[in-house]
Amino acid sequence: MNEELDSQLSAMFDDELPSAECELLARRLSRDEQLKARWGRYAVMGAVIRAERGVRLNAPLAGRISAVLLAEPALIGRSSAPLRVGGMRWWQPLAATGLAAGVAAVSVLWLRSQSALPGSTPLSAQLAPAPRALPVAAVVPAAINGGSNISYVLPRAPSSAPLVVPSTELANYVVAHSMFSSPVARRNLLSAFMTSEGGTPGAEEAPQDALSAK
Amino acid sequence: MPSARNSASALGLALTWALTAPAFAEPPAGDSAGAAPAQWLERMNRALTTRNYDGIFSHWHGGRVEMLRIIHRVQDGTVSERLASLDGSGREFVRTGASLACYLPDKRTVLVEQRPPEQSLVGFPTVNDQTADFYEIRDMGKSRLNRRDTHVISVAPRDEYRYGYRLWIDESTAMPLKTELCDTHGRVIEQIVFASLTLPARIPDSAFKPEVATTGFQWLRDDAAPQPSSTALAWTAMRLPPGFRMTVRSAQVLPGSPGPVDHLVFTDGFASVSVFVERATGAASPQPPQQAAVGSSSAFSTVIDGHKITAVGEVPPATVQFIATQVKAQEASAPHP
Numbered sequence: 001m002n003e004e005l006d007s008q009l010s011a012m013f014d015d016e017l018p019s020a021e022c023e024l025l026a027r028r029l030s031r032d033e034q035l036k037a038r039w040g041r042y043a044v045m046g047a048v049i050r051a052e053r054g055v056r057l058n059a060p061l062a063g064r065i066s067a068v069l070l071a072e073p074a075l076i077g078r079s080s081a082p083l084r085v086g087g088m089r090w091w092q093p094l095a096a097t098g099l100a101a102g103v104a105a106v107s108v109l110w111l112r113s114q115s116a117l118p119g120s121t122p123l124s125a126q127l128a129p130a131p132r133a134l135p136v137a138a139v140v141p142a143a144i145n146g147g148s149n150i151s152y153v154l155p156r157a158p159s160s161a162p163l164v165v166p167s168t169e170l171a172n173y174v175v176a177h178s179m180f181s182s183p184v185a186r187r188n189l190l191s192a193f194m195t196s197e198g199g200t201p202g203a204e205e206a207p208q209d210a211l212s213a214k
Numbered sequence: 215m216p217s218a219r220n221s222a223s224a225l226g227l228a229l230t231w232a233l234t235a236p237a238f239a240e241p242p243a244g245d246s247a248g249a250a251p252a253q254w255l256e257r258m259n260r261a262l263t264t265r266n267y268d269g270i271f272s273h274w275h276g277g278r279v280e281m282l283r284i285i286h287r288v289q290d291g292t293v294s295e296r297l298a299s300l301d302g303s304g305r306e307f308v309r310t311g312a313s314l315a316c317y318l319p320d321k322r323t324v325l326v327e328q329r330p331p332e333q334s335l336v337g338f339p340t341v342n343d344q345t346a347d348f349y350e351i352r353d354m355g356k357s358r359l360n361r362r363d364t365h366v367i368s369v370a371p372r373d374e375y376r377y378g379y380r381l382w383i384d385e386s387t388a389m390p391l392k393t394e395l396c397d398t399h400g401r402v403i404e405q406i407v408f409a410s411l412t413l414p415a416r417i418p419d420s421a422f423k424p425e426v427a428t429t430g431f432q433w434l435r436d437d438a439a440p441q442p443s444s445t446a447l448a449w450t451a452m453r454l455p456p457g458f459r460m461t462v463r464s465a466q467v468l469p470g471s472p473g474p475v476d477h478l479v480f481t482d483g484f485a486s487v488s489v490f491v492e493r494a495t496g497a498a499s500p501q502p503p504q505q506a507a508v509g510s511s512s513a514f515s516t517v518i519d520g521h522k523i524t525a526v527g528e529v530p531p532a533t534v535q536f537i538a539t540q541v542k543a544q545e546a547s548a549p550h551p
Contacts, residue, residue, distance in 0.1 A: 168323055168434065172468040173526045174508055175307070175316050177488035179329060180462060180479045183262035184379060184393055185486065185528040187284070187297075188404055190307055191273040192509020194299040195280040 251351045251367045257388035258367075258381065264288055267389065268421070269411035270300070275404040275509045287417040296422045306424045317426040324428055325469040326435040345483035348372050348457040357382060359391050369484060374398045375455040375533045376485045377510060387413065395510050397530075404510040434470035447543035449476050449491045449521075455536055457482035480527075480537060487527030487537050494522040503538075505531060514538045 008025050174193050178186045268285045281300040287293070298306040306317040316325040345351075354366035364382040371378045378400070382392035389411065395404035451460065462479035468490075476491040494517045503516040508526075514534040515524040518541060525538035 168318070168321060168325065168470060170506055170508070170513060170526075171316055171318065171325055172327075172471065173488065173490055173513065173524055174511075175314055175325065175327060176466065176468060176477060176490070177479075177486070177526045179314075180481075180488060181486050181528060182484060183259055184381070184390060185484075187262075188393065188395055188406065188509060189511045189528055190297050191271075191282055191406060192275060192404070192511060194282055194297060194303065194305045194307065195273055195275075195278070196303070196508055 251353045254353070254365055254367045254383050254388075255351075255369075255381075258383050258390050261388035262286075262390070263293075265387075265389070265413060266415065266417050267411060267413050268417065269408050271406050271408040271411075273404075273406055273509075281409070285417060285421050287422075289417075294417075294419075294422045296424070298425070304426060306426055308422055308424055310422060315424070317424050317428065317431075319426050319431075322430060323432045323434060324426075326433065327469055328436060344457065348376065348482055349378065349484060354380070356385070362386075362391060364391055370396070370400065371398045373456070374530060375457075375536075376482060376529050377403070379484075389413075395528075436467040436469050436471070449478060449489070449541055449543055451478070451480065451489070451537055451540045452542050453540045454480060455482075455533055458487070458537070478541070485527060485529045485533075487525055487529055487534055489537060489541055490524045490526070491521050491541065494520055503535075505535070507531070519543050 008021065171193065174189060178189050181189055266287045266289075268283075270281060270283050273280050273282055283296075283298050283300055285294075285296045287295070292311045293309065294311070295309040296306065297308075298304075304319045308315045308317070312329045314325075314327045314329060316327075318324070348371065350368075350370045350372060352368045352370070354368050357364050357366050359382050363385040365385055367379075367381045367383060369379045369381070374397075376398075378396040378398070380394040380396060380402075381390045383389070384391050389408075391408050391411070393406045394402045396402055449463075454460075458480045459482075460478055460480050462477070464477050465474045466477055467474050471492065472495075473493060478489040478491070480487045480489070503514065505515075506513040511526065511528045512531040512534045513524060513526045514531065515522060516538055517523070518539075521543070523538050523541045525534035525541075527534050527537075
């Protein structure tokens, strides 16, 4: 049963599901919480893959599903509320992503690759690793670095790859630092911290230990 | 068929919005359509720091995509914020006024820190001529982002000491719906894209209660009152990367830390780096310098004059290393006991 559903969801995302089945599945999506959760996972994974391929989703398919969802009375009520106050569920992991407002929400958020902007980097380039090596070093006296015609050389970058481990101590530093970051930088920093690899439960080093090194 | 393996590369997301109520439109500074890039940044900053919002967004870095939820409320002058990982570590960060709590279920630990009221979140710095020496700020024009009209602003670094941003700012609300962190070559190294975002007029207190069950967790608090300085020395950076200057010098107690920590903050107007100075333990066996990364942010720790110096910031690794190794002690004008 699950395999069949997986297959149908996958086919739907690939625009390979016959129209009639597509509509049936969409109706079921509107009622079945577990299926919504599956949809959410596909939504993210599918989006990722399509972004990789640079593929834009098939608009007619999106339109068909959108029409079905919009026709569901139970959905219209929810979706038409522009701003929801309170009642936030905090929560349902990934499913909530595509779904809290997702399938149930109006307009069928439809998956698509990010639109390219003039001057923006192609996805293939985005996926390229960030440069590590920087030229060799020298410094600029702090007292003069407000000048506009400063000549300087960059310091040598660390030779090894950074570790990705937030120890308790590093967590302290990150949280303390975040209070002095700009709002956007702060959100990036804390988000990265929230999603970074954790250590083994119970294996935390003493708080006063040096930066994590696992 | 989509696979988890394939999901670890890039990101596109479905968006659903509830941003359209006119009452929630950000008042533009003059003609918003013709606003200068700096004005867009200021509007965005104001929106991020003064609005109520509740959103779910994806965070992409290093081939990984994870979903998070953020709830932000400003009520009676008090800022409350909650950020939680929805499908990864389960970590949560909750701020209520001056109280910060970081729930780390993977470490069965909760960090609780009290900030002095005056040390609230800083605003997005005003762009000035000096900033322009180190960043090129450009208006990339309008773009539709999942059926929302956005204005795209590029903040490109002029050297490799700092990162840049591309920001898709909602024209109506000034909320950044998509953020790309870029290296000096414009390559995207971190990305945040909102999947849903609402701007509720009111958010209940219950929204800021963590879901993490903390039974049996270790609670680390900064119970001791902050002291003026951790040492009788005044720490400063002898040299800095171009454009950086020290803006904050304070002492604080970090959760679980045995003593006060000197905290210095350096900024170039966009990026900031914190340097923490504390007495080194285990001086008999000095540790080599260490580095770490949190997403695209960097950390570097070394020992100088018997003190551990740790620099953390949303800058490249070379920059935190540069600053950390330039921190030196000077005699304080008024030594503290």
